[in-house]
Amino acid sequence: MDQRQLRALVAVGEHRSFSAAAKALLTVQSNISTHVSRLEAELGVVLIDRATMELTDEGQVVAERARRIEHEFEALTSDVAAMRDVVSGRVRAGVIGTTARWLVPPLLTALKEGYPEVHVVWLDATTSSLALQLIGGQIDLAVVNTPLEEPELTTTPLFDEDRLLVAPLHHPLADRESVTLAEISQHELLLEAEGTSFRAELDDDAAAAGVQLRAQAEVDGMRLLASLAFAGFGAAVLPASAAPGWLEGEWRRIPIEGMGRRSVGLARRRRGLPSAAERAVADTIHSVVAAEAPLQRGIHAVSSSG
Incomplete structure (x- = not known):
């Protein structure tokens, strides 16, 4: 077993083909195939399903170990160089x-x-x-x-970072200097999808305030969520970094009282x-x-x- 065989397996697992793996490693397809076959022979298991080009269960275990080994090789080189003050x-x-x-x-x-x-x-x-x-x-x-x-x-x-309400200028809350969770719960909101950490913390804050937030739409992706609010589709609860200070438009940032930070x-x-x-x-x-x-x-x- 050598490092080339492990690199070949990881590359095939990531690219789902011998030819793409060869291109990524700057070699030829026959080398990749040989490295993987020899590794399989040495371990006595099939590491890649040739029909789907996906790693088998054994292949996934070996690939994860291989990534760690590669990381240690890189760390070794880096640490020795650092001893020379570089x-x-x-x-x-x-x-x-x-x-x-x-x-x-x-x-x-x-x-x-x-x-x-x-x-x-x-x-x-x-x-x-x-x-x-x-x-x-x-x-x-x-x-x-x-x-x-x-x-x-x-x-x-x-x-x-603060969590805040981004509301289009035509929204009923857009003229407020600050809002409470109880107030924003009276309106449908653009919200992160359930299952995300941001949404979970938002729902926890709402529950602590004794209210439940209503979704106009749920979006799995903070930047898309922000873009919809900026475009006027509705008000959204966002982290401060999603509405940076240099960005302006037909919307307002409104602090939310009682809202925890991300x-x-x-x-x-x-x-x-x-x-x-x-x-x-x-x-x-x-x-x-x-x-x-x-x-x-x-x-x-x-x-x-x-």
Whole structure:
């Protein structure tokens, strides 16, 4: 068993074909097929269903281990380079979309200035998707909504953000300076879909106030939800980062009394040691949040040792 065989299996699992895996690894299809076949022969199991090109149950277990092994190889290289006072390596980082809008641009600048030899691949996705990819080893760390109910992951706090009502100018509540949960419960709202952490916390706040929110429409995607509110389809409860201060239109931001804040943190796998490059990216994320959060309307940095 060698690293090339493990890389080939992971690539086939991700791309669902030998040819696409070969292209991704800059090799030829016959090499990929040979590596996988030899790995199967050594382990005595079928790792890929040739009819569907999906990983078998055994293949999924081996691929998850293979990702961890690859991560350790990358961490080893990064740590040795750091001992020469040069932090280098590749880091795969995820970030929720509403936060990416204001965090990633200054983060790119800070990383380029502080760690020019660190190459970061960024992924914009939802918290649930990022958590699964962290557990599976596809990414190394991620900025996500917290708390996470995943025992395999650990988080450190980054910031809290206000939840507010975004109402089109024609909405009955648009002229209010603030509203209560009881008041917004009298109107149909654009809401995040049930099953999302944001919706669960929103429903908990409403229940604590003795009211139930009514959905005009449910949307699984914060940016789409915000876009519908901005376009005048209805009022929506959004995190502050979904309605940044520089964005203006035919709508108003209205504070909601008695509404808790959304918490955002930095997540990574509980098992294993982060590489020097990962530690550099994590430290930079914390420092950039501390510097940028005060400049963002409704976002409040949380002090943390990182």
